[in-house]
Amino acid sequence: MNKIKRLVIVGGTHGNELTGIYLVKKFERSPQLIQRSSFETCTLLANPKAYEIGKRFVDTDLNRCFQRQDLHNLNLSSYEAQRAKVIYQTYGTKGTLEANLMIDLHSSTSNMGLTIILARQLPYNLQLAAYLTSVNPNVKILYSEPQTLENPYLDSICEFGCSIEVGAVAQGTLNATLFQQTEELIYAILDYVEAYNKETPLRVQDTLMVYQSIRTIDYPRNATGEIQAMIHPRLQFQDYQALHPGEPIFLTFDGEEIVYEGDKVVYPVFINEAAYYEKGIAMFMTLPIEIATI
Amino acid sequence: MNKIKRLVIVGGTHGNELTGIYLVKKFERSPQLIQRSSFETCTLLANPKAYEIGKRFVDTDLNRCFQRQDLHNLNLSSYEAQRAKVIYQTYGTKGTLEANLMIDLHSSTSNMGLTIILARQLPYNLQLAAYLTSVNPNVKILYSEPQTLENPYLDSICEFGCSIEVGAVAQGTLNATLFQQTEELIYAILDYVEAYNKETPLRVQDTLMVYQSIRTIDYPRNATGEIQAMIHPRLQFQDYQALHPGEPIFLTFDGEEIVYEGDKVVYPVFINEAAYYEKGIAMFMTLPIEIATI
Known part of the structure; x- marks a missing residue:
């Protein structure tokens, strides 16, 4: 497999899920925390207008706007449909800052603990997920195939995308413990990618427990x-x-x-x-x- | 003291606090649950438009719209300012359905348990609060004076108003345990009022612990x-x-x-x-x- 050249950490795909938003803000203040020598790390506040009004979205759920047919449909003009196009044209295939790996940060009112959500079973992501469960045994892996014809999720625009879902935390609030645990998980991901890129991949177990x-x-x-x-x-x-x-x-x-x-x-x-x-x-x-x- | 003639149970003063909203809906389906022989019980969904859009409010916090000067200010025309006037003209002093007692149901992302909030220290409310703590020792009484010149809260429009604040529950969700506990608290209030009206007041302790x-x-x-x-x-x-x-x-x-x-x-x-x-x-x-x- 080719190396990861660019990785994007996304917060605020849903405007009322503050964990990812404040982590992205932190990384934007202190970019050295997420820089590694073998790849570039970018950050993205995906739905700033939804964050501003304290809602999940303005017109429609941004995290359902990334089916390829929709991204190429000029008639879709909601705030989120337009935002999706811009994000895709930046970080998606042949985008101006095409990225290989995207980590989309979410939070939930459900007791999801620290969950990695995979929409596809790619060896790279499975190995990364296995590494994260070895770093923190409380990490759970959820495998959830999209019900739509094409994958509508934001993290689908990069070759290796996954979401992190943490909870339970009420919308519009921060939970310090979950904030710190999510931050640690991100550093573990960066370590894993760095080691992989340097051809000294971190060892993971041969099998992984996944909740399908x-x-x-x-x-x-x-x-x-x-x-x-x-x-x-x-x-x-x-x-x-x-x-x-x-x-x-x-x-x-x-x-x-x-x-x-x-x-x-x-x-x-x-x-x-x-x-x-x-x-x-x-x-x-x-x-x-x-x-x-x- | 005069008897209570009309009591109003209010839900949805904040549109994303579902406990009160679904309790009001339940009582509207089954009004016999809240009817007592010595007084009339009404229900009110205070901010239906905010509930519809799943937000605390449309333009401004309805529960800060009840200062008397604002209720008489024709220039205030936000959705909530208008809603406040209508509610006041219905259940407030000299209203078409003037009520003596209002119970305003709220929920919080804080761990408020079952809290009765009093903005004034009136003997009737203190005795009612004392009764509720005797029925359920987990009930806490919070005394919080408004910081504004006049009392801006919805429950201030009736002679005896109080709020019930339950939590922790995330906005936009229901917690079945808190739902049932709040329901029990409402029945206890109705029982207390009924007994008082019938001149067989329920006995309460002489002192009450209040968090000021x-x-x-x-x-x-x-x-x-x-x-x-x-x-x-x-x-x-x-x-x-x-x-x-x-x-x-x-x-x-x-x-x-x-x-x-x-x-x-x-x-x-x-x-x-x-x-x-x-x-x-x-x-x-x-x-x-x-x-x-x-």
Whole structure:
């Protein structure tokens, strides 16, 4: 594989996820923290207008704007559609600052801990992910294929893209512990890339435990689309924990339990993510699988 | 004292605080839950447009729009200024549905547990608060005088107003446990009012522990007003716990601790409330005081 020549650290793809935004600000004040000898590191505040108004987005979710057909569709003119084009033309294939690796920093109201989200299973990313789990055993790897025809995520515009999702943290707030843990994770990524570029790759295990998203579950809703139940207290903040058939997942506003009716043990994540109420997602069901990193 | 004739339960004064909004929706579906024989109970979704767009407010914070001079100022025409006038003309003094008691339901990203906020020390409210602490010993009473010339809060338009602040819960999410606990608190209030109206008042203790807000503390900021530090991990979620002089309260983005430099033990609340970043408030410092309820 070719070396990484340029790496981009992105914050604020969602304007109310402050962890990534303040990390990018820190790196912009102190660029020496992220400079390494064998590659260039850039930073990007992806959706500054959304950050300014304290919202996830202005017109539409920027992190769903990167399908290639949309990037080439001149008729799409929302703030985020335009922003996506500019970002793609900068860091994407044949862009003015074409980058090989993009780290997109997100936070969640779900108890995601420190999660690396991969949308593709590329050996380089799997090995990087394996390295991060060896540096911090609390790191989880979530593999989630996009449901759209093309990959709509920002990190898809670079050959090796991944997202970091940290939580639980409320939108519009900073959690110092998660801030520092995310920062450490970024330095570990930079170390890994540097060693790889210098042809002294850091050793990783041969297999990696990955939580593979198998489907999403919506809240119970009435005919007008209004939610009829909440995440059950026993499931709240229990991301990555085993959920057995028959265990409660929702509690209606009248206090009735709704149980998980699947026939196998699953591991829910993104439980009670604020931004997913409107997307019709109460949680992602995942299954842990072991995959080879080489 | 005269009897309570009409009581209003308000949700959604802030559009992204879902607990109160979904409680009001529940009560509107099942009004028998909140009807009592000796008084009328109304419900109000205070800021429906903010709820629709998933934000605290559209133009300005509705819960700062109720100073009498503003309610009578025809030049104030923001969405919330107009909404405030309509609400006041309905439930306020000489309103079409003038109410004696208003319960305004809020939620916080701070670990406020179940807090009753009083802006005035009226015997009726103190006795009601004392009753609620006897029903649920986890209930805390926060006494916070408005800093403005007149009281700008929605609950000030009724003779006996108070707010319920529950947390920690992220904006835009529901926490089932807090939802149910808030619901129980509302029923306890209705029971208390009913008994009082029927001249069989429920017995309360003679004194009440109240956390009195003494001042607010802002985040450290640079010359352009940008925050320079986060809530210290040791203080995060520690609302209502003793903070001693010399103990850390902030952590800068570079990892330096900033300590509390006061000379007496205080009890911070509203620690890391998302909506207060823009108001210049990192926390409220309070002191516990014991006051007579009779």
